[in-house]
Amino acid sequence: MVNEKVNMQVEPMFIAKEQTANRNLKTERKIITKLKDAFTPKGRIKKVYTILLAVGAFLSIILLWMFLTASGTVDALFLPTIENTVHVAIDLLSDGDFLKGIEMTVYRVMSGFFISVVIAIPLGLLIGTYAPASALLEYVFSFIRYLPASAFIPLFILWIGIDESEKIAIIILGSLPQLILMIATNVRNVPMSMIEVSYTLGTSKWDVLWKVILPKAMPDIVDTLRTVLGWAWTYVIVAEMVGASSGIGYMIIQSQRMMDTSRIFVGILTIGFIGMIIDILFKEGHNQLFYWNKDSH
């Protein structure tokens, strides 16, 4: 204390400098602790930072892309410039054909996926609940799950033809077995004690399926749907590359024949954007519908 006072009298400027230095050190420490908090396993960050980081990631990809094209590291034939891609995108979007193509692709994915979901929820529920159903169906679907859907395209064209039903069949083949097995797992995760307590409240063994098991498993099932819908998108594009006359996949394969990389890029980016929007919608819907599923204790 005494020393400090003496110092202050002798060299006030020096003390002031030291204080700012101290303050800087303090803010530095604060940042370090904040960073440490942010990187704690399962830690949280503010929504502002979430948005900033997410946008930052996109910006860095764009910057890298700009750098690669502007510096001439990669030839325009392999990687078109951003200006060019945006230009082509505007052209394509103002031309009705591409929009129609997007519409077709979305229609195919959604119908194939919807049919799969309608079949998969009851089947998954049965497999996850009843041992005989599991014994009968689970191994069959585990086998089918590993059959590559795209390898069936030639066969399906032979069997069904090249119309819409062939593409939808590919999507069903790709997503249905996955959905069934994943939903069965979601259903198995319903705690036994919850099922038992409903018996003691007078629920029959049949009612427990609809009144307890399904609603309890529903948040996990919707998460499964989100994941598998993403896979369904890859199947539709492959299906459209072979034996189709419309859709994003068709546009991509046509552009390859014309060596038009910018158009391929627009096609791929469109799929990415649609996928991202669906994902965000699913997450928002999940939060709204299943607000009761997050435990605050």
Added chain:
Amino acid sequence: MNTQIEQGLDVIGVSKIYPSKNGDVFALDEINLHVKPKEFVSLLGTSGCGKSTLLRIICGLEKATQGKIMHCGKELTGPGADRGMVFQAYTLFPWMSVSENIQFGLKQQKINTKNAKEIAAHYIDLVGLRGFEHQHPNSLSGGMRQRVAIARALANNPDILLLDEPFGALDMQTRGVMQELLLDVWQKSPKMILMVTHDIDEAIFLADRVALMSSRPGKIKEILNISLERPRDYHVKTTQKFMEYKAQATELIRTESMKLLKGVQTGA
């Protein structure tokens, strides 16, 4: 037949044997127990003595290898709305509000919505949760959840209430409050209660009789008649009489625990 005998619950020669690679395990061995209507009986024992198994057999969630469960002269098979159960694990339906949870059983019995709502409101009051009826279980504390679970079981008006360590996951303070609440609820709507616990204080404080169980094989070793005056509150726990019961029960439970420990040592 003699109607005197037919009243209440009878556990008659119930054994439960689990076959295993190292020979059969006798979880329960020839259990006999009679519980009167509106009587509160605690099943007290160390973990692994089969007390929960016995409760689950009475509930109908498990089958006895031998013996049977009779209630008012009828043999019980399988679970039903006549025996409500509260588990240690939180078993409220998370997608339903407090009130909907309590109405669940009533709706299963086709009681109309208006009546079900009234009954639910009554039990919400009884367990002191007015103001929380529209909350979902995820926003409730552990103690509150178990109060809802008790209300849900009682709203169905079962003949027997089965409690499987319902306060086991709660902290000591909350546990004490919940015990008094349970006694209060039981006094206001008396019915037969069978409660499994490994907490000696809890068993004595609540029950008319404490069935002390031994393990391997699971047997009822002794039944203590608890003649503490009712209504009871927490002051009872510091009385001379309570201490005597506790000493008695502790002695028996300790011998069992020692036996188990030695079993583990020789086993290893």
